[in-house]
Amino acid sequence: MQNIKIPRSVCAVVASVLHGSHPVLDAKFASAGVPGPPPDLPHATKWKEWLYRAGKDPSVDSLCVLGSLIEEFMDVPPLPNSGATFKLLGQQFGDESNPLKAYQEERQRLETTLEAAGLRYFNGGRVLPISSSPSETVADTNGEQTRRPQQVEELIEVIVRGANRAMYPLTHRRKGLTSLTFTSEYDIQDLLHSHLRSWIADIRPEEYTPSYAGVSTRMDFLLPRYKMVIEVKRVRDKSHASRIGQELIIDMEHYRAHPSCDSLWCVVYDPGHFIENPNGITKDLEGKRTSPGGSVSVRIFVL
Template identity: 45%
Template sequence: MTNTRLSRALCKTVGDVIQGIGGHATLDATSGAPGDPPELAHHSKWKEWLFRAGQDPNTDSLQVLGNVLEEYMDTKPVDPADIERWKDGKARVEAVLAEDGLRYYRHGRVLPVGRVAETDEFSQVAAKMVPAMPGTVDEVVQIVIQGLRRAMHPLTYRRKGADTMHFANEYDVQDLLHALLRPWVVDVRAEEYTPSYAGKSTRMDFFLPAHDLVIETKCVRDRAHAKAVGDELVIDISHYAAHPGCKKLWCVIYDPEHCITNPEGLKDLEGNHNKDGREVKVKVFTVNK
């Protein structure tokens, strides 16, 4: 375990910025800071506790700092009146981190500038100062899919006077995905029909014939629809397995309102599926707002 000393200026700024967030008891319990919380006001407590974490050789002080910052840095206020103050607070934190040679990454990661976040594959790409060139089309498509939410953000919150875009249905998501894929994949076929299965054909959202890949997108409309998504995917898998060019099926579930209560349950559909001697390998991605 590597401990990093946290400057007094950094600890004070973080304490000042996060003093307005709720759930203090939960934050105390989940931060990973050493010992009992100091008997001080909220902002003074975190100034002292973070500084103490930076002095403790048995504590991962950057992980503690990330845990403390995560809720504030990653959660945009619902009330428009609070947004500017939130942005100012984020800017203060980012500036004081930079002064100490540190940088905050989403999901509560604080790292020295230039260091790669050693978590999942996509996070590693996101955390590098210079993005790595994907080695395969599969890697490109996976990065595009996992980056959909980030791609939506500048289009949803555009500069003054520009028309904003709202990703309210699967057609909106399909158009964005199509636009992001086209610079990388020469032949992206939209809405191509599958062979008939059980007397019915269906249209594939995207077919990449050179890569034996089909991409199916769904937008969760409400909680009732969320309960049916798994059944819809089962039917889709049977349809797409009948297509001779489909060896890989990647299902992209856009769930902007977090209606799916157990998105990990959809992962049960991943893996190899066989239909009439044909095999299709399924992957499922859930994208939230």
């Protein structure tokens, strides 16, 4: 983990190139691994202060967080035929007559600011000290790791946090080939299963949990060697988003009593941004949950 203090100059420029509403950027910061809650500040200062605070937190891999936040901006230039979005980009960067030029100038400004701080950006969401090179690291799914994972938990976290990027080549396939969709929980389960299977031989899908309140349920994935369960949920609409926390609590009660489950990882896929406060769900539900029937360590990922 590289906990390097992120200068305020870098935080300010990063905040200026990020675009979206408070809920959208709250979710982006949470997905990047920035610990919450977010600062209660206006839009103009909230993001740079939140990033600066994360850079001072010894538990945060600040370079991974920084790379994840700017990856889309750095790696995906706007398309001239993107209509209103392209025009909006020009408004954001102050040149409606030539949005692409404005984007390029902003990208160069961010690169220059990073270099002044002794940092350099590499494709794939990797930010490294200038003295380092990409060959010293392992390319990952979305910049959450800049080194080879040493523990299975690190590997699985890379796979989970990179699920959105892993979907892209499947939903945007070559001309004439059938594109895949990810419209159900089973779609997300299959994606994660296929990535996990390359690394972990013993994956047991849909084993039954002990009964809770007279009801038994089937878990998505049990990794018995590591005593870990991965549970996947896809948020369907606003109504479902309001119930997702309660669903996760019920799942935790089931898994606490399972003899092969010490860790429960809940992956919540929310492509419509229906969850208004993903940081609140994470803060409220993560951690060790213990009762007379057993205990389980819980992690929450809202994608």
